[in-house]
Amino acid sequence: MKAIVNVALKQGVLDDQGKATHHALDTLGFKEVVKDVRIGKQIILELNSSSKEEAQAEVTKMCEKLLANTVIEDYNITITE
Amino acid sequence: MKAIVNVALKQGVLDDQGKATHHALDTLGFKEVVKDVRIGKQIILELNSSSKEEAQAEVTKMCEKLLANTVIEDYNITITE
Structure with a gap:
C-alpha cells in the first residue's frame, strides 16, 4: 500500500522558500503570470499495511510524531493501492 | 487558476532525506510498517492565466527553467480551477 503525505505551512506562516x-x-x-507561490513537502511512503484504515491510522501517527510540525504545518494523507 | 507541481528525485537517484x-x-x-520513504517538493502556484492550456505551458517553462533540476528530478503538473 502507498501513502502520499502533503505537508504545507499553515496559512499565515511566512513561507520564505x-x-x-x-x-x-x-x-x-513570469511577473505577469504568477500571483503567489507556496512550497511544501511531499512524502511518499511504501507500507506493509493490510487495510486502508490501518494505513491511514499508522500514517496519521507518523505525521503527528515526525513528518509534520503541527504547530506551523498542516498535512493531508492520501492512501492508494 | 492554480497549479500544483510535484517534484521528486528520479528513480535511482539517492534520496538522502x-x-x-x-x-x-x-x-x-514503525519498522514493521514502512517499506520505503521518498521525499519530494510540492509547489503550489496561484496564476493569472486565462486558460488551462496557457497555464500548463507557462508552468512547464517554469519547471524547466527553475522549479525542477531535470537532470535528477521528475516533475508533474496539475492545473485546477
Whole structure:
C-alpha cells in the first residue's frame, strides 16, 4: 500500500522558500503570470499495511510524531493501492 | 487558476532525506510498517492565466527553467480551477 503525505505551512506562516521562488520567477519573466507561490513537502511512503484504515491510522501517527510540525504545518494523507 | 507541481528525485537517484526519514520512522516503532520513504517538493502556484492550456505551458517553462533540476528530478503538473 502507498501513502502520499502533503505537508504545507499553515496559512499565515511566512513561507520564505515560496517568497524566494516567487521573486526568482519574477526575474525570469513570469511577473505577469504568477500571483503567489507556496512550497511544501511531499512524502511518499511504501507500507506493509493490510487495510486502508490501518494505513491511514499508522500514517496519521507518523505525521503527528515526525513528518509534520503541527504547530506551523498542516498535512493531508492520501492512501492508494 | 492554480497549479500544483510535484517534484521528486528520479528513480535511482539517492534520496538522502527519504533515507534519514525512513531510519527515524524505524526507531520510532514503525519498522514493521514502512517499506520505503521518498521525499519530494510540492509547489503550489496561484496564476493569472486565462486558460488551462496557457497555464500548463507557462508552468512547464517554469519547471524547466527553475522549479525542477531535470537532470535528477521528475516533475508533474496539475492545473485546477
